[in-house]
Amino acid sequence: EADREILADTTAGFRVLNLTVSPFNDASTSYFHRSVGGYHGAKLSRYQDLIDRYLSSLDEGVLDMLNTRYLIAAGPDGAPEARRRGTEYGAAWFVDAAVGAATPAEEIDLLGETDLHRVAVVAERDMERLGALAPADSAARRTIRLAEYRPNLLRYEYTADREALALFSEIFYDKGWRAYVDGVEAPYLRADYVLRAMLLPAGSHTVEWCFRAPHWGAAEAITLAASLLVLLSVAAALLLRFRTKKQQS
Known part of the structure; x- marks a missing residue:
């Protein structure tokens, strides 16, 4: 229910902090939303610093600068509910x-x-x-x-x-x-x-x-060269087969 409510918000670019899971060791929230937390084995060191210093204590100013529009927290019945913050700075x-x-x-x-x-x-x-x-x-x-x-x-x-x-x-x-x-x-x-x-x-x-990923141009050139090589190989094989059949006939 909380996820559906947040997904109904068509505002672009906001983030969500899910407090019903371990926010910085769980990636499930990222399936539905742009998550303030999540898990990656190689987090950017500066973002990890931010987690350790401010986000783990839910610092309001840092949540605002990260455009944290919603919190997901347990409601009175224990079910996750969406809580609109309203103080985020925007995209x-x-x-x-x-x-x-x-x-x-x-x-x-x-x-x-x-x-x-x-x-x-x-x-x-x-x-x-x-x-x-x-x-x-x-x-x-x-x-x-x-x-x-x-x-x-x-x-x-x-x-x-x-x-x-x-x-x-x-x-x-x-x-x-x-x-x-x-x-x-x-x-x-x-x-x-x-x-x-x-x-x-x-x-x-x-x-x-x-x-645009670094060295993307080089990767494109290598891919193009490999594709051309495959096409030339196929063309050469077809030509050889055609000539062989012609000689046999």
Whole structure:
């Protein structure tokens, strides 16, 4: 019943934390939903840090930045029930400022001391890339939404009246993910210890994240060469058979 209720929500990109199982050692939730937990024998070390430091204690701010829309918990009768949280930040959001961290340890510490809806935590080495962020005022008009979600393609549409820093509730992984603004590749950085961030130009634009595995081009070339070799071998065998039959006749 809880799974059906959550599946009826057509909002794109949200996550679910299932507290009726061992959240970080059970993969069953991932069959139905984008899970905050799950199990993998080779978890990203930073995400494991996040689990150990914040998620195991259900830190609200970290759950919000991970766009945790629902909890699954035991109801009064012991049956699993869906609980809508309502405080999650969404699939992406704009922040007003960024604070630098000198080390990864300071970075993860700052997550518990920062209003992550307004301020991004980034490594100090990336602060220069951001420059001086213009603080938002009450009249600032900035919106961003997830328009399309596929495992290897994320498309966002946004409007901003000035250059602004956007946070994306997706795990930072630069070995294959590329970001584009209106079809032109653009740089991105890690923020909030595990998430992705981009400094976006003013105006109305489209952001796309596309995944292409490293060395994919080489793999395609090898596959194509192997396929051609098989086809040539088949063609040669057929030609030889045809000539043999012709000679026999």
